[in-house]
Amino acid sequence: MTKKGIIFIIFVASIISIMLIAVWGTLPENTNAAAIDYLEFIEYDGYNEDEEKVKDVKDIVSETSPNLLLKYNYGPDDAYAEIVISLTHSGITYQHDSISKEIYIYYTLDAIQKEEIIIVSIKDQRTQKQDMIILWFQPPGVIIVPDL
Amino acid sequence: MLERLRLLVLLQLNNKSKRFDKMSKRIYASIAIQAVILVLVSVIMTLAIHIIKNIFYIPVNEYFAIFILVLTQSISIIASLLGLTTDLYHSKDNQILFPLPVKNDEIFLSKMIVYYIYELIKNLFILVPILIALGFHQNANFTYYFHIIPITIILPFISVSIATLLTIPFVLIKNYLRNHSLVTAILTILVFVGIFFFIYWIVGQIPIPIRLVQLYNRFIIALTLFMQDVASVGSIYSFVGYVLYSVDIWINYLWIILIIIGLGLANYFIAKPLYFKLTSSSQENTIKKVKEHHKMKESKSLFLTFFRKELIIAKRSPNELINNYSLLLMLPIIMYVLNYIYMGMNRSSMGNDLVLILNVLIVSLIVTGSNTASASAITTEGFEFILLKTAPYDTSKIAWAKLTFNFLFTTLVIIISFMLFSIALPVYPIEDIYMLFIFIILVNTGHILWSLQLDVLNPKLADYATSGSLSDHQNVKKSLSIGLMISLIFTVLAIVSFILIRDLGWILMISAALIFAVNRFISFKTYLKAYFIDIEY
Secondary structure, eight states, X not given: OOHHHHHHHHHHHHHHHHHHHHHHSBOOOOOOOOOOSEEEEOOOOEEOTTXXXXXXXXXXXXXXXXXXXEEXXXXXXXXXXXXXXXXXXXXXXXXXXXXXXEEEEEOOHHHHHHTOOEEEEEEETTTOOEEEEEEEOOOTTOOOOOOO | OHHHXXXXXXXXXXHHSOOOOTTOHHHHHHHHHHHHHHHHHHXXXXXXXXXXXXXXXXXXXHHXXXXXXXXXXXXXXXXXXXXXXXXXXXOTTHHXXXXXXXXXXXXXXXXXXXXXXXXXXXXXXXXXXXXXXXHHHTTOOHHHHHHHHHHHHHHHHHHHHHHHHHHHHHHHHHHHHHHOHHHHHHHHHHHHHXXXXXXXXXXXXXXXXXXXXXXXXXXXXXHHHHHHHHHHTOTHHHHHHHHHTTSSHHHHHHHHHHHHHHHHHHIIIIIHHHHHHHHHHHSTTOOOOOOOOOOOOOXXXXXXXXXXXXXXXXXXXXXXXXXXXXXXXXXXHHHHHHHHHHHHSOBOHHHXXXXXXXXXXXXXXXXXXXXXXXXXXXXXXXXHHHHHHTSSSOTTHHHHHHHHHHHHHHHHHHHHHHHXXXXXXXTSOHHHHHHHHHHHHHHHHHHHHHHHHHHHHSOOHHHHHHHOOOTTOHHHHHHHHHHHHHHHHHHHHHHIIIIISGGGHHHHHHHHHHHHHHHHHHHHHHHXXXXXXXXXX
């Protein structure tokens, strides 16, 4: 046996120990939580003429800052949701943090240069409740009047 | 000058690479093998990127490519820095090259060229397959593949130039630390403490209660964001990436050329003039005037004399001491990380029992894996041991002195580890920390005694005196194997203690460890008395 061998064994034992406790040493999850009442994106600029949520990403997304963070919320807080996300642009990818209720959108260099418009949809598979948002690079001179 | 440079480069390349006879068929065989390797690596990289994209769900886009460029070139700069430091300033061939009828500048340049060639070959076998695989996954057009060629030629120049500049402060620091071992030891300890606090901070970011699947998702998101952030500030490598994807090609090429010229000028005006001065002061045989003040101290007992000797050795070579016990020094970090995760999970009573059992296993493995210094304590005396034995005293006390030193040092580290652990993770039951501490101290004592006994019975004095190395030392291997065996046996005992007879669990564990330690003490004492006199060179 060598010292490297012992270090390897310690490393493997550490990983297996976490898995052992996760599998055999934890209490079962509570799956009887209530269904959600509402599901919505919470940060947007306003609505377009079709009453769809829109967000201007021109000041957020650039060649040196290609990520966009979208926050959503659902209620009640202790409800159990099965969120599904879809994007209209196949080249642009996303990642979903269900704990923080956040979606990270990763623009490609090509999409930034072409100032692509994308539509992001979220849907709860249990209740079929959904919301969507249009992300666009707002051209200069265009003004969205918020609802009063 | 160019002819001298060419000869110097060929001389060094010939010295460091395989040589084939001219017109030999082996040249063609070698080229064919390398071409096959290139294709194979490209296929492997394509599969790896497929896994990254479709299993880890990490976006494989232009920013991913820039991140890969930053990553591979950072590794290349670090590797070049380490290699160039040796080659430029500490290489044995300097003693041959400097007397040659060439200028110092030419030696400096030739070494940079040799390193550039190595880095070019490395890029050819690592970066090119990655870029081809990335292009394949992104359905890249012809210009993408075309730009790989100039980029492969440009990138090694950048990494070698940056590494050459960095060698100057690196060598100055290295030379300083070589002559100030105490500063090195303090820095090493500070690094360990820094690592501990960094890990403490990182682990603190994990949301409680821990759910492994969600934790995995968060890890992947954090990794992706980190990659994207690195790529978006990738400096020169962003320009290289933009060139690959045909974004403002000529402007970005211009930036790259300007940076290359800047690096070249910096090397010419900073690194080159300092080269000879640093080389001549970095050789092993550099003469330095050192004022030494020795005070002779008379010891009251032979044991204290030997013990003081151990302290002096530790003080003179703290790096060796830290190296011997590096695994043990990692104990608080490993304990904290694992137990934070264990405690963060919504455990059942079975989970609590498993936490205790797994702590016994992992802490025992770390502690018993750290007594290699005891398993080579007599051996490292080498030739001096025979001189020592000629003294008209009970020289077996040297073994007790070594034992005491190793016991005190490891115990101190274990105490600090448990203190840090109890402060950092207050949710862990304090009585279990005390019990685990007593248990580990007893197991460690028994294992030190066993390891030292191995070396008393079979020291390799002659081998060590000849080679000066402990690699492949049988007693070290046996000590580690015994440590593994002890850890497994005590883990089985822990399963019985904490699951079947929970109320008497720690009493049984500590009693067993005490019996083990006492047994090893008696055995060590008996063997030392019987066999120490027979140790021969």
